[in-house]
Amino acid sequence: xxxxxxxxxxxxxxxxxxxxxxxxxxxxxxxxxxxxxxxxxxxxxxxxxxxxxxxxxxxxxxxxxxxxxxxxxxxxxxxxxxxxxxxxxxxxxxxxxxxxxxxxxxxxxxxxxxxxxxxxxxxxxxxxxxxxxxxxxxxxxxxxxxxxxxxxxxxxxxxxxxxxxxxxxxxxxxxxxxxxxxxxxxxxxxxxxxxxxxxxxxxxxxxx
Amino acid sequence: xxxxxxxxxxxxxxxxxxxxxxxxxxxxxxxxxxxxxxxxxxxxxxxxxxxxxxxxxxxxxxxxxxxxxxxxxxxxxxxxxxxxxxxxxxxxxxxxxxxxxxxxxxxxxxxxxxxxxxxxxxxxxxxxxxxxxxxxxxxxxxxxxxxxxxxxxxxxxxxxxxxxxxxxxxxxxxxxxxxxxxxxxxxxxxxxxxxxxxxxxxxxxxxxxxxxxxxxxxxxxxxxxxxxxxxxxxxxxxxxxxxxxxxxxxxxxxxxxxxxxxxxxxxxxxxxxxxxxxxxxxxxxxxxxxxxxxxxxxxxx
Numbered sequence: 001x002x003x004x005x006x007x008x009x010x011x012x013x014x015x016x017x018x019x020x021x022x023x024x025x026x027x028x029x030x031x032x033x034x035x036x037x038x039x040x041x042x043x044x045x046x047x048x049x050x051x052x053x054x055x056x057x058x059x060x061x062x063x064x065x066x067x068x069x070x071x072x073x074x075x076x077x078x079x080x081x082x083x084x085x086x087x088x089x090x091x092x093x094x095x096x097x098x099x100x101x102x103x104x105x106x107x108x109x110x111x112x113x114x115x116x117x118x119x120x121x122x123x124x125x126x127x128x129x130x131x132x133x134x135x136x137x138x139x140x141x142x143x144x145x146x147x148x149x150x151x152x153x154x155x156x157x158x159x160x161x162x163x164x165x166x167x168x169x170x171x172x173x174x175x176x177x178x179x180x181x182x183x184x185x186x187x188x189x190x191x192x193x194x195x196x197x198x199x200x201x202x203x204x205x206x207x208x
Numbered sequence: 209x210x211x212x213x214x215x216x217x218x219x220x221x222x223x224x225x226x227x228x229x230x231x232x233x234x235x236x237x238x239x240x241x242x243x244x245x246x247x248x249x250x251x252x253x254x255x256x257x258x259x260x261x262x263x264x265x266x267x268x269x270x271x272x273x274x275x276x277x278x279x280x281x282x283x284x285x286x287x288x289x290x291x292x293x294x295x296x297x298x299x300x301x302x303x304x305x306x307x308x309x310x311x312x313x314x315x316x317x318x319x320x321x322x323x324x325x326x327x328x329x330x331x332x333x334x335x336x337x338x339x340x341x342x343x344x345x346x347x348x349x350x351x352x353x354x355x356x357x358x359x360x361x362x363x364x365x366x367x368x369x370x371x372x373x374x375x376x377x378x379x380x381x382x383x384x385x386x387x388x389x390x391x392x393x394x395x396x397x398x399x400x401x402x403x404x405x406x407x408x409x410x411x412x413x414x415x416x417x418x419x420x421x422x423x424x425x426x427x428x429x430x431x432x433x434x435x436x437x438x439x440x441x442x443x444x445x446x447x448x449x450x451x452x453x454x455x456x457x458x459x460x461x462x463x464x465x466x467x468x469x470x471x472x473x474x475x476x477x478x479x480x481x482x483x484x485x486x487x488x489x490x491x492x493x494x495x496x497x498x499x500x501x502x503x504x505x506x507x508x509x
Contacts, residue, residue, distance in 0.1 A: 034456060131366070137366065168452050172459075
């Protein structure tokens with residue numbers, strides 16, 4: 001393993017509290033909740049494992065090698081883990097779609113859905129999941145909405161729709177600030193115009 | 209391109225601002241060295257960010273020169289490297305095809321500006337296209353697709369934005385490291401999506417008056433380019449999802465010395481620009497107005 005202190009971004013002289021704080025911040029950043037359905041979730045999961053191992057290693061070293069035996073488990077390593085599409089499906093085709101999404105094979109999921117004629121609630125939900133992975137956020141929300149309208153009592157569909165509407169409120173922000181366009185204090189125009197740096201700042205003007 | 213991605217100066221230290229400027233000036237020099245003086249006219253912040261994203265984690269060597277644009281003051285700039293050359297080549301291709309698009313979208317008189325600039329840029333474009341044929345083919349294809357969607361009055365904001373987002377995401381296709389390429393593709397895809405949607409939001413009123421295609425007006429059924437509270441909130445949520453995709457991608461790669469600039473831009477700058485565009489207080493569209501604001505900044509600082 002690489003230097004665990006370097007992984008947590010702290011010097012070897014850091015206090016236990018400083019290490020804990022650095023670990024918590026990193027864990028919040030790479031937590032499965034912050035990479036919900038994200039096409040790069042596998043990379044975040046790797047990061048999370050690395051951070052957990054580094055924290056565990058530092059604790060072990062500092063407690064004279066006893067921490068590992070204490071049953072320590074890091075953030076994001078529990079069974080909840082990264083988003084899964086493991087729920088049982090109403091048909092074997094839709095089950096295959098779930099597996100394709102889970103393994104990141106979005107083209108296959110899309111092709112299977114395109115050939116499936118029964119556009120029931122689950123089909124709409126999975127179509128939404130495919131759109132989300134593709135970055136088609138507006139369509140994703142609309143498919144989740146349809147899924148919820150067709151099957152209002154399904155918790156999985158409601159959760160997905162809720163995430164599209166409110167999920168970013170809890171997204172990681174380095175300063176712990178709120179995450180969102182509408183909650184940002186927008187006194188920007190003057191500070192964003194670079195008084196001395198620019199010649200065209202985004203225009204096609206002949207300036208040079 | 210559009211100028212929506214900007215360094216939020218009040219949140220950056222003088223050191224970071226200077227670093228951004230060195231890259232901006234370095235890209236200008238790279239464009240000049242590779243494509244001649246005329247190509248330097250395409251320089252803007254968006255392309256500077258592209259160069260930063262493609263850059264190695266260290267800043268690299270710098271040099272000094274006197275710059276006519278800055279009143280012949282001495283000026284430090286980053287010396288060209290492979291990543292800046294790539295950013296410059298891709299910038300020329302993107303700028304050229306956007307100008308050609310401008311020619312196609314306007315009548316003879318209003319297209320004059322685009323026609324003359326694209327003529328000036330044509331030799332540079334031919335060279336860049338020969339160096340990066342795959343990227344040229346991608347840009348050409350995606351802009352054709354975008355044109356088609358506009359003609360069809362496509363009311364899916366995702367479909368329209370996707371055609372543009374793929375242009376930016378393709379700018380990472382030559383990156384060797386597979387993890388870095390995945391990270392950059394996702395970051396650039398959502399940056400492209402966000403820029404396209406910002407531009408549509410910024411043009412809502414103008415397009416409503418001229419009758420031009422606007423995906424947001426069609427998607428949300430807006431009249432005279434005015435937001436309803438519900439549509440605005442839905443739109444802000446979709447923008448935030450793209451910003452979240454950018455920040456989560458960004459966190460998975462070590463951008464070295466560029467970290468403060470990128471972090472501030474992604475976590476602070478984009479929200480500010482988005483809010484200002486939605487509030488109708490974003491920067492004026494004419495250069496004269498921008499000069500006035502620049503002057504105001506100088507007076508107040």
